[in-house]
Amino acid sequence: MNTSNATLQLPGTSGTNKSVLSRCLRQPGVMIGGTIILLFVLVAVAAPLIAPYKPNTSDWMAIRQGPTVAHWFGTDDLGRDILTRIIYGTQASLLVGIVSVAIAIAIGVPLGMVAGYFGGIGDMVISRITDALLACPFLVLAIAFAAFLGASLENAMIAIGISAMPIFVRLTRGQVMTVKAEDYVDAARLLGVPHRKIMLTYILPNAMAPIIVQATITMATAVLAEASLAFLGLGQRPPSPSWGTMLDVARQFLTESPWMAIWPGVAIILLVMGFNLLGDGLNDALDPRRDD
Amino acid sequence: MGTQIKLAMMATAIAMTFTSAQAANLRVGMQDDPDALDPATSGTYAGRIVFSAMCDKLVDIDAKLEIVPQLATAWTWNAGGTEVTFTLRDGVKFQDGTPFDAEAVKFNIERMKSMKDSKRKGELAPIDSVTVVDATHVSFKLKSAFAPLLAVLSDRAGMMVSPTAAAEGKEFAANPVCAGPFKFKERRARDVISLEKFDGYWNAAAIGYDTVQYLYIPDSTVRLSRLQAGDLEIAERIAPTDLGAVRGNPALALHTSPGLAVSHLMINVGNSEKGGALGKEAKLRQALELSIDRNVINKVAFAGEFTADNQMIPPSSVFYDKSHPAPARDIEKAKALIAEVGGDAPVVEITYENSLADGRVAQIVQSMASEAGFQIELVPLETASAVERYLAGNFQAYIGNWSGRADPDPTLYSFFGKDGSQNVNKYGNPDMDKTLGEARASADVEQRKALYAKATGIYLTDLPTIPLYHPNWFYAARADIGGIAIYPDGLLRMTSVKPAK
Numbered sequence: 159m160n161t162s163n164a165t166l167q168l169p170g171t172s173g174t175n176k177s178v179l180s181r182c183l184r185q186p187g188v189m190i191g192g193t194i195i196l197l198f199v200l201v202a203v204a205a206p207l208i209a210p211y212k213p214n215t216s217d218w219m220a221i222r223q224g225p226t227v228a229h230w231f232g233t234d235d236l237g238r239d240i241l242t243r244i245i246y247g248t249q250a251s252l253l254v255g256i257v258s259v260a261i262a263i264a265i266g267v268p269l270g271m272v273a274g275y276f277g278g279i280g281d282m283v284i285s286r287i288t289d290a291l292l293a294c295p296f297l298v299l300a301i302a303f304a305a306f307l308g309a310s311l312e313n314a315m316i317a318i319g320i321s322a323m324p325i326f327v328r329l330t331r332g333q334v335m336t337v338k339a340e341d342y343v344d345a346a347r348l349l350g351v352p353h354r355k356i357m358l359t360y361i362l363p364n365a366m367a368p369i370i371v372q373a374t375i376t377m378a379t380a381v382l383a384e385a386s387l388a389f390l391g392l393g394q395r396p397p398s399p400s401w402g403t404m405l406d407v408a409r410q411f412l413t414e415s416p417w418m419a420i421w422p423g424v425a426i427i428l429l430v431m432g433f434n435l436l437g438d439g440l441n442d443a444l445d446p447r448r449d450d
Numbered sequence: 451m452g453t454q455i456k457l458a459m460m461a462t463a464i465a466m467t468f469t470s471a472q473a474a475n476l477r478v479g480m481q482d483d484p485d486a487l488d489p490a491t492s493g494t495y496a497g498r499i500v501f502s503a504m505c506d507k508l509v510d511i512d513a514k515l516e517i518v519p520q521l522a523t524a525w526t527w528n529a530g531g532t533e534v535t536f537t538l539r540d541g542v543k544f545q546d547g548t549p550f551d552a553e554a555v556k557f558n559i560e561r562m563k564s565m566k567d568s569k570r571k572g573e574l575a576p577i578d579s580v581t582v583v584d585a586t587h588v589s590f591k592l593k594s595a596f597a598p599l600l601a602v603l604s605d606r607a608g609m610m611v612s613p614t615a616a617a618e619g620k621e622f623a624a625n626p627v628c629a630g631p632f633k634f635k636e637r638r639a640r641d642v643i644s645l646e647k648f649d650g651y652w653n654a655a656a657i658g659y660d661t662v663q664y665l666y667i668p669d670s671t672v673r674l675s676r677l678q679a680g681d682l683e684i685a686e687r688i689a690p691t692d693l694g695a696v697r698g699n700p701a702l703a704l705h706t707s708p709g710l711a712v713s714h715l716m717i718n719v720g721n722s723e724k725g726g727a728l729g730k731e732a733k734l735r736q737a738l739e740l741s742i743d744r745n746v747i748n749k750v751a752f753a754g755e756f757t758a759d760n761q762m763i764p765p766s767s768v769f770y771d772k773s774h775p776a777p778a779r780d781i782e783k784a785k786a787l788i789a790e791v792g793g794d795a796p797v798v799e800i801t802y803e804n805s806l807a808d809g810r811v812a813q814i815v816q817s818m819a820s821e822a823g824f825q826i827e828l829v830p831l832e833t834a835s836a837v838e839r840y841l842a843g844n845f846q847a848y849i850g851n852w853s854g855r856a857d858p859d860p861t862l863y864s865f866f867g868k869d870g871s872q873n874v875n876k877y878g879n880p881d882m883d884k885t886l887g888e889a890r891a892s893a894d895v896e897q898r899k900a901l902y903a904k905a906t907g908i909y910l911t912d913l914p915t916i917p918l919y920h921p922n923w924f925y926a927a928r929a930d931i932g933g934i935a936i937y938p939d940g941l942l943r944m945t946s947v948k949p950a951k
Contacts, residue, residue, distance in 0.1 A: 397813045
């Protein structure tokens, strides 16, 4: 009884934290994606220091001007510096991407684990509610929640988080059901390891990879969803910048002032790409079947 | 094989040319999908555009806003201005063959005055009774002298529908029958409204097209690109920022007119809880006005294509008051006024419909007013919630967009009369009510001008609303289409529009 734990080498516990980290760092995706996101985080934090202007200050003599020495990215329809607004918009977009996905994971993953691990009536109730929520289009759900909560960036994050939650429930449940059929889980259960410990140390790490990938995709969706909500007056309030609202305004000047759309578009692409590369790399690094 | 395909293609092309030459179709790109196609219940500008092809009115306006004949060829007032008798055009038929006569006029006025969902009740309220004199003469007896009546009858309240079709009752709006140049053919909601030429129209020889289609294309940039691609013949409400593209394209022509509409910043003066200090103190409202440069709003938000102005009535009207020009921006004076009231400049919450235009105006106002110390918070809402708050008076400040009318009375009375339909900010000034009442009763243009100048002075002092600008109308069309004339009411009058030869 005392010796059993020491002799059993289980997949869930095999890699120490150090070796997981080094496996991650060997993935170019993790490195590149992580660097991009880190850069955006730095930009968001240092916004007041690095932005050349104030985000809401208009220059009425410089309406929709192309890139110049004074305004590297040009100015928008109200004569505001686009570079400055991209820099400040990073705060809103990153915050929405990360916080709303954190909310979705914090609610979705535990529910999915409980449903997948224990099954039974709990599983049925959770799964039916999830099915019902998944039947509603993501954005419609987010609009409904945001309208209910009221207009602000914080409420938009909560609304997007709740709307994105069902996909995590379903994904986690499926993963848990696959993993719990593995021999090492049976072995752990036979050894009398408590359910909570089995879930957290044996099942969760082995079910985590697809959840992380989903999280990166959802972060990208969340950034775009914030833009949609802002357009309906349910997200970032004007004049504070967010990339989505900048794009929305730019749409009207696509042919005459393309720079208004290009920069927020590039910023969204870069951030989404960063999340996706990171997710991809983590997926490879964390895959227990991967031989390295 | 190749030759055969070429031949077949040529034949198709020839056949298509033939069809288009035989049946001329006009496609109009519309910003909004009209609501009910019944003049009694309609409430949208887009609906009025369709009606102007489908439903003739008793009288019309011309480019100078003067009243001209349409279904009525002449009218005479009695001495007191309390009764008007119309001479009706002879031989006019509705699109279902029902003859248009004095009985039909009586039926229509009574229908609009009594129908449950009628939106014309307020406009026609001054009419006490309608009397049929003979088949071509009808007289309206008024409760008291009401000079703006003819202007009212130049819009939906003066549109005549077939009594036969209306009497059938059910679903008139789905199958409207009027006496205009084009009759209703079909409607696909949020897509297209199709009309076809009415051969029995009293002026049928003038009609240039066989069919008209109103296509719902909400995005102004998309409307313009479809026009450029030859996918539309006419597009309404081109964005001011897109006008350069129209002017620079020899295949397109721009048709413009000064408008009747006004965009203004309403302040809740009657509800101390919502309005706060700004609602209570006229001096603070004056300070807010002085902190704003209307020309900057026009230049930045509308490429300078609209008309910056401080009055509800546009400069194109003969009743425009030249003695009250827009004050220049004066931050120091604004700060002095705020200091006179005492304390800091108040926080102001501006609610508006989340359109690109209003969004831009709101942010410009916010930026300019902040220099005088005003801290402005913006509350953009989607249309339905914004309108709901507007009607309930649930706002501190609101960017209102009023379509305007040919006569100043409906605008000034609606907003400043104590029981005005748009007086949602609960403004009340007995002096104003008296002035507007006198102007209604007077038939003399010079006297009315003086009274409206007095009214303008009153509201510009009280400032229950700060008028900002008047939009102008911009229609873009293929350059070879003739006969397009846009008047200040912004409607597309279809009778004269002719295809390229």
